[in-house]
Amino acid sequence: MSKDMKIKRKNKIKHSIPSLIFDSMNYLFMIIFCVTCLYPFLFLVSMSLSAGTSNFASLRLIPEVIDFSAYRRVLSNEFMVSGFINTVIRVGIAVPLVMLAIVFTAYPLSKKYFPHRGFWTGFIVFTMFFSGGLIPSYLVIRGLGLLDSIWALILPGLIPAYNMIIVRNYFMSLSPDLEESARIDGANDFTILIRIILPISAPIIATVSLWTAVGHWNAWFDSMIYIQKASKQVLQVVLRRIVLEGTQEMMDLNTGMDDMASISPDNIKAATIMVATIPILLVYPFVQKYFVKGIMVGSLKG
Amino acid sequence: MFKSCKKWLSMTLIICLLVTTLAGCKSNKEKPVDSGEKANTETSEKKEENKETDKKDPFAKYQPIEGKTYDIAWTSGQLAPTDENAEMTQYWNEKWNVNLDIWNIDSGQWHEIINLRFATGEIPDKVRIIGFPTLKKYYDQDLLAEIPEDLLQHMAPTLYKYHTTDVPGALSYGKIDGKLYAIPHYSISANYRRPVVWRGDWLENVGITKTPETLDEFEEAMYKFVKEDPDKNGKNDTYGLSTTGLNAVYGAYGFLPYNWKTRDGKLVYGGVQPEMKQALEKLSKWYKDGVIDPEFITGENKGGYSHISHSFVTGQVGYTSHGFYYHWRPQMGEDDKDVIGHNIQELLKTTPEVVDSLIFGLPPVGPEGKRGVPQETIVSGIFDGLGKHLEEEPDKLGKLLLIFEDLVANFDNFITARQGMEGKHWEWQNNMPVRLDPYTDGKELSKIGAMPVMTLISPYDYESKLLPLRIKFANDNQFDVGGIREELLAPLESQGKYKTELDKIQEETYVSIIIGDKPIDYFDTFVEEWYKSGGEQLEKEANEWYQSLSK
Amino acid sequence: MKVNAAKNLAQTKKRRENQFHLYWKHKYLTLMFIPAIIYFLVFKYAPIYGIQIAFKSYRFKDGIFGSPWIGLENFRHLFGVKSFWQVFGNTLIISMYNLIFGFPAPIILALLLNEITHQRFKKTVQTISYLPHFVSWVVLGGLFVQFLSPSLGPINAILKALGRDPIFFLADPKWFRTVLVLTSIWKGVGWRSIIYLASLSGINPELYEAAEVDGANRFKKMLHITLPGLTPVITIMLIFAVGGLIHDNFDQIYNLLISPTVYQVGDVLSTYTYRMGLVKMEYSFATAVGLFTNIISFILILMTNTITKRINEYGIW
Structure with missing residues (x-):
């Protein structure tokens, strides 16, 4: 888009009154919406800085005193530290591997000429609805000798069917012209996929990478089952343990030993949540970079 | 369309068949991962000897083999996972000449994880049982070894003595059909009602x-x-x-x-x-x-x-x-x-x-x-049992009972199991055991393999020494007066079928009567419905259990 | 177009008899796809024999194959639960509301964001809007109880200031489902809009410019360019969303369903079976419940897929 066109567009908007009303309402709505979205975060931040004076039962947003001791305690918790490292490693390995697997699965399935395409899609979608459940899955992981290994957390979810379908659909919506011209130049499917398809699929690849990263960051159940060594546990398991401590959900177990247990105060819980959440929040701005208009002019089917 | 569907189906079928046969082959090899596999071969020889000694001393076969290091898989309560080579675990390993394998199971998903491991054939030697229904379930699933009461008395006399004098009759809550399968926990706290x-x-x-x-x-x-x-x-x-x-x-x-x-x-x-x-x-x-x-x-x-x-x-x-x-x-x-x-x-x-x-x-x-206000039940619903496979390894079963005994044999052992080594993890101050930083936090104790990892029952005697102030507080303020206890301490056969529904109509009825949505006479309708929707059956079963208790 | 399609159909029919040589012809694609086949066989199809647990009474010591068959007993148990149909109905009704109001919400948010010209403001809003996705329902549950409280909550404070009676949102059957739907929209809308924002960037800007030349206003552009550009992704998301109708959000409802007064409208399959304590304890029953919901889900997906394919040629298959 050229510069004067942009200016022209802006001018045009300025002149139309309904448009102006719409814009102001839109901005207003967005601001209010953002305030509500920020609220729980600010609440947690405030509580984590409160030196234990406020609790989950208050709605206070501004702490009386600012005190970083909760963070100091959380960051000196060895489980938090090892959990953090394990989770970072997990996400670091999972995202590239999963994306590679997704793309390699989605690309053939996006081609109308790939044999038995319908069957293979069904073959994959079927697994979204029918699974053998926990016991046989555990036996498979144990049989492969993956217990207590990071691969137990990555391999079972290597190709998430849902994400794969989304990527496949995106590939399908791309115009075939690009591919055909490359094929005339003698490129094979690998080259076409990597040189042509992937670059113009940046927004969807970025989105699914974000989903994968967040999914692996937040996953806890698989780790709770497959990882038995405390030092190999992921962050979310540690987080859950701290946050759920003493709450209704843990009640049944605490009977009998609850009297001696020291329950983490709410400011520690809040600080734990913040420490475990902020790093993954920082990923989004990087993803946004790829949401650029006109990144693939003319590459979509009209 | 139809043609492709057919093909689709047949291909899926073939693959499924293939996979199931493959899986079948594999699962045939599925075998309980017995923590004491090493021990197995040795014990078979010993069994022969046992047959003779059995006649003379019925408990002889339960004597642990001298000098043998037992591998013991242990489940219990945890506030945080226990370290791999935790300090207190090492201490007990040396003291008892065993290798303790403490299972780290997250208490948030306890039942799911423990059931999964049971389901895939991993059964620990010492089994922590949480909840009355769980005890019944484990028994039904044939996971628990019987602990003959006279054997318990013989091998763990102190534990037996405390249990039967602190809460007379409490052992019966760990019995099914007259046989003892688990040792019920009890606590001095259960003598005090909810506060007023x-x-x-x-x-x-x-x-x-x-x-x-x-x-x-x-x-x-x-x-x-x-x-x-x-x-x-x-x-x-x-x-x-x-x-x-x-x-x-x-x-x-x-x-x-x-x-x-x-x-x-x-x-x-x-x-x-x-x-x-x-x-x-x-x-x-x-x-x-x-x-x-x-x-x-x-x-x-x-x-x-x-x-x-x-x-x-x-x-x-x-x-x-x-x-x-x-x-x-x-x-x-x-x-x-x-x-x-x-x-x-x-x-x-x-x-x-x-x-x-x-x-x-x-x-x-x-x-x-x-x-009255609510008061805890006399036994808490937490039990310790032994894995079924120990019935085949009486010497190991005996070893575990000796360990149980040692944990409560005297106050020193009790407090060591509970809060670690004197001078390092806690010390005496004014006749009170005081935990030292950072072990004031139960999670730190869990990490080193102390409370509640190694705790069994808490005899009243010991607990009063351990927490004198809170017990004084409770007694001074008459918390031991005016409690009403739950008296049904066993799961009922039809509970799974009816209870959720009955609870639901009761909760709805009570609240709506209080807030005036329903007239007070609606209570009679509720009672009628309660009996009709399975309450009658539950009452019958509850009384059958109650009768069996007094036998 | 139609003639072409007919020709294609004829060709594919001819080819179908001998499609296997195509694997060789597209050997690179085949090569790419083989790992996926292995993956799904090992991790998804190998364990699938576990489904039989739904028809068995699972015994730890006997394993999956050794446990005795009990036929449809688990399903009979599930359907025999007195509140089953009420709970099942609640699940569907709440999901329907979530579909009707919750499904378009992220699309609308994406469209509104698309209209914002101030780039930094837009990016900031995007980033903030996805924050609630990262706060667990355990924390949010407690916050909402406070927020919606008739005595302390700010919303009721406003109502009281306006001279109205306070509303006990979490205990009022008339309001409970609304609360569920609104909180779930609020929590997920930003996160779910990401996929639409990503797809928006795929729309050719030339189309807008052409429309401008034709004198189209913003609303028209949105309707005739932006929305059609999003159709493929909306279709796929819709198919999955319909398939998910039978699934309720346990974490949310469990943390908000604290008042018995709203059981009649808010108790769903997962919370009910959770209270039965069976999901935790009984594999057979849990597998049966899972199988039941998944079969329904599968049927729903197949149906939606067929319908959407009729309407706009997009679909999973």
Whole structure:
């Protein structure tokens, strides 16, 4: 888009009154919406800085005193530290591997000429609805000798069917012209996929990478089952343990030993949540970079 | 379309078949991962010898083999995962000449994870059992070894002695069909009922000088808490009581809505007794008059640690029964290093002056002289059992019983199991064992393999030495008077079928009567429906169990 | 177009008989796809024999194959539960509301964001809007109880200031489902809009410019360019969303369903079976419940897929 066109567009908007009303309402709505979205975060931040004076039962947003001791305690918790490292490693390995697997699965399935395409899609979608459940899955992981290994957390979810379908659909919506011209130049499917398809699929690849990263960051159940060594546990398991401590959900177990247990105060819980959440929040701005208009002019089917 | 569907189907079928056969082959090899596999071969030789000695000494085969290092897989409570080579685990390993394998199981998903490991053939030697229904289930699934009572008495005399004298008859809760399968836990805390806490300053402000003792006095105080501005802030913003406060009213009529209790030699369900109708009538009147906090429906606790009554701590209500006695224990002198009650901790943060004014009273006495608030059951529902495979390895079973004995053989062992080494993890101060930093945090103790990883039962004797102050607090304030206990301590056969439904209609009925959505006479309809929807069957089964207990 | 399609159909029919040589012809694609086949066989199809647990009474010691068959007993148990149909109905009704109001919400948010010209503001809003996705329902549950409280909550404070009676949102059957739907929209809308925002960047800007030249206003552009550009992704998301109708959000409902007064409208399959304590303890029953919901889900997906394919040629298959 050229510069004067942009200016022209802006001018045009300025002149139309309904448009102006719409814009102001839109901005207003967005601001209010953002305030509500920020609220729980600010609440947690405030509580984590409160030196234990406020609790989950208050709605206070501004702490009386600012005190970083909760963070100091959380960051000196060895489980938090090892959990953090394990989770970072997990996400670091999972995202590239999963994306590679997704793309390699989605690309053939996006081609109308790939044999038995319908069957293979069904073959994959079927697994979204029918699974053998926990016991046989555990036996498979144990049989492969993956217990207590990071691969137990990555391999079972290597190709998430849902994400794969989304990527496949995106590939399908791309115009075939690009591919055909490359094929005339003698490129094979690998080259076409990597040189042509992937670059113009940046927004969807970025989105699914974000989903994968967040999914692996937040996953806890698989780790709770497959990882038995405390030092190999992921962050979310540690987080859950701290946050759920003493709450209704843990009640049944605490009977009998609850009297001696020291329950983490709410400011520690809040600080734990913040420490475990902020790093993954920082990923989004990087993803946004790829949401650029006109990144693939003319590459979509009209 | 159809053609492709057919092909699709046939291909799926072929693949499925292929896979299932493959999987089948694999699972044939599925074999319990026995933690004591090494031991197996050795014991077979020993069995031969045993046959002869059996005649002379029936317990001889249970003697552990001298000099043998046993591998012991151990499940128990944890506040945090235990380190791989935890300090206390090493200590016991050396002391007992064993290799302890402490399973780290997250307590948030305990049942799911432990069941998964059982289901895939991994069964520990020492099995922690959480909940009465779980004991029954493990028994039904044939996971537990029998612990003959005379053997327990022989191998673990101290444990047996404490168990049978502290809570006579308690072992029977670990028995099924007369055989002992698990050792029930009990705690001195179960001797104390839920607290009865008054805002003393409020009572004073509304001109009540004597702590209410009867239901009428109780009612008077409740009304004054609403009408006479007890917090003197000039606003009409106080209530008498909230969720847990209701219990005292039910109790004054002799029953608690969710408890089974004996009545004329039979077990009956409190929720359907005619007395509850009277209680509900009173409560619905109170609700109408604004005595009950309307938010009693969502509870007194608003998040975080569940034993804190936020309604009380923030001064919305002047009376509560929330938490246990130790959640209300104030600082008792300067030497007091025990944990201060969490509700007190909260009050100290916001309104410390209230702490001194708190009054711990007795549950109010009803029209027929009855009273009560809930109290814990005599056995807690936590058990320790032994894996079924130990029936084949009597020497190892014996070894475990010796370990059980050693853990409670004397106070030193008990406290070592509970809070680690004296001088390092805790020390004596003024005749009280005080945990040293950072081991004041139970999670740190869990990490080194102490509390609650190695704790079994807690004899009253030991617990009074361990926590003298809180027990003094409870006794001084008569927490041992006026509790009503759940008396049905076993899962019923048809419970799974009916209980959720019955609880649901009861909860709906009680709340809607109190808030006036349903007339008080709806209670009769509810009772009828309760019996019809399975209550009758449950009552029958409860009494069958009750009869079997006295046998 | 139609003639072409017919020709294609004829060709594919001819080819179908001998499609296997195509694997060789597209050997690179085949090569790419083989790992996926292995993956699904090992991790998804190998364990699938576990489904039989739904028809068995699972015994730890006997394993999956050794446990005795009990036929449809688990299903009979599930359907025999007195509240089953009420709970099942609640699940569907709440999901329907979530579909009707919750499904378009992220699309609308994406469209509105698309209209914002101030780039930094837009990016900031995007980033903030996805924050609630990261706060667990355990924390949010407690916050909402406070927020919606009739005595302390700010919403009721406003109502009271306006001279109205406070509403006990979490205990009022008339309001409970609304609360569920609104909170779930609020929590997920930003996160779910990401996929639409990503797809928006794929729309050719030339189309807008052409429309401008034709004098189209913003609303028209949105309707005739932006929305059609999003159709493929909306279709796929819709198919999955319909398939998910039978699944309820346990974490949300469990943390908000604290009042017995709203059981009649808010108790759903997962919370009910959770209270039965069976999901935790009984594999057979849990597998049966899972199988039941998944079969329904599968049927729903197949149906939606067929319908959407009729309407706009997009679909999973």
